[in-house]
Amino acid sequence: MEVIQLHRFTFSQTNTEKIAERPLLIHKTKFDIRQWFLVTNFRPLTIWMYRESYLRFSSRVFSLNNFHESLHLTNHAVQCKYTNVPQRDRALPHDNMWDCHTFQTWLKEMGIKEKWDENILPGMRQAIVCTMLASQELMDKRQHTFEIYGADFIISEDFKPWLLEINCNPALSSTTRVTTRMCPQCMEDLVKVVIDRRTNSKADTGLFDLVYRQSVTPIALYPGGDLSIRGRCIFKDQYKLQKVALGNESKRSTSQFWHRSNKFVTSGSKRSLTSRLTQSPRLTHSPERTLPPIYTRPIIVDLIENLNKSSTNPKTWKAA
Structure with a gap:
């Protein structure tokens, strides 16, 4: 007490x-x-x-x-x-x-x-x-x-x-x-x-x-192997649309496409993928130029979901 x-x-x-x-x-x-x-x-x-x-x-x-x-x-x-x-x-x-x-x-x-x-x-x-x-x-x-x-x-x-x-x-x-x-x-x-x-x-x-x-746990030596993973995109009908919005939501927009021949197409000008990556990745556009027609085919939102839906008909998917 x-x-x-x-x-x-x-x-x-x-x-x-x-x-x-x-x-x-x-x-x-x-x-x-x-x-x-x-x-x-x-x-x-x-x-x-x-x-x-x-x-x-x-x-x-x-x-x-x-x-x-x-x-x-x-x-x-x-x-x-x-x-x-x-x-x-x-x-x-x-x-x-x-x-x-x-x-x-x-x-x-x-x-x-x-x-x-x-x-x-x-x-x-x-x-x-x-x-x-x-x-x-x-x-x-x-x-x-x-x-x-x-x-x-x-x-x-x-x-x-x-x-x-x-x-x-x-x-x-x-x-x-x-x-x-x-x-x-x-x-x-x-x-x-x-x-x-x-x-x-x-x-x-x-x-x-x-x-x-006190025992010290030794640190395992890193073998130096390449742990990177490389993959290839899967396209529907050999094309995939990537839409890039520039500026306001009003009238200024452009589109960017990946072609199976690895050519980058924007606003009618063509440049190789190698030269495009070595330069600044900035996308420019000119309001005076006529833009190509908008790609109207269905856009894949969830690749896995679409793969599951199309599992009954695998012929509709082809590897690029």
């Missing part, structure tokens, strides 16, 4: 997420996972995932009876404002951060080591790839550019990773003993992917693994 009532207020930017009621807890403390990944091209989409990640713990013991940010927001920017409570288990780090290797050791101690390779890691990879594919059309297509992102995941009790958010320009500063080791190594490996691999496809990429490369 509290979330529903928030719509009455006006915010410049609002992001509402459903809380995980049953997150995976380590020593009764909530945590999330920060996973780096690198995009070196958006068309085709190319994603590199860093082999290492780290966990960020809350400074308070988890409880659904208290919704204070110190219990539920585990990112370092929030937790650095609070001190660890004495009720926390002493096995947790003082700087509230584990690397993924320490987390895998804890899973092994719990007898569930396979959950990292079978559930958590593949789930994070799938969420990252699907999210980037969904936002691919919104990204600027710029060649020779890259972007590193930080994806945050919460793990549920059934070891399923849930994507919280993806941060562009993630913090790569050395704030804890874990980031002091990982951040410089990540920056060095990033240079290997972006620079070294441009000139050597077999260059070492450090801890970055290529997890997705």
Whole structure:
């Protein structure tokens, strides 16, 4: 109900997420996972995932009876404002951060080591790839550019990773003993992917693994064949009338005929079809000249319709 009532207020930017009621807890403390990944091209989409990640713990013991940010927001920017409570288990780090290797050791101690390779890691990879594919059309297509992102995941009790958010320009500063080791190594490996691999496809990429490369459909080569279609007119009684009206509807008119000998006849003057096409196709007439008699035979309005009507008597049609 509290979330529903928030719509009455006006915010410049609002992001509402459903809380995980049953997150995976380590020593009764909530945590999330920060996973780096690198995009070196958006068309085709190319994603590199860093082999290492780290966990960020809350400074308070988890409880659904208290919704204070110190219990539920585990990112370092929030937790650095609070001190660890004495009720926390002493096995947790003082700087509230584990690397993924320490987390895998804890899973092994719990007898569930396979959950990292079978559930958590593949789930994070799938969420990252699907999210980037969904936002691919919104990204600027710029060649020779890259972007590193930080994806945050919460793990549920059934070891399923849930994507919280993806941060562009993630913090790569050395704030804890874990980031002091990982951040410089990540920056060095990033240079290997972006620079070294441009000139050597077999260059070492450090801890970055290529997890997705979008396939591009090849464009079929055009064979260059002639696709034009040529046909011949069908005339009735070896003639066809094409009446061209010039000027007003009053008295100025002319007619144009196509003769089977390919001679163009207009206003008594005869010129060959070749010379007529090489010059301007403008038709001129002289009011003083006597026009030939109007063709009085039936004019074909719809060729297909007339063909259907004459199908019983095909001898009335001849090809020119």
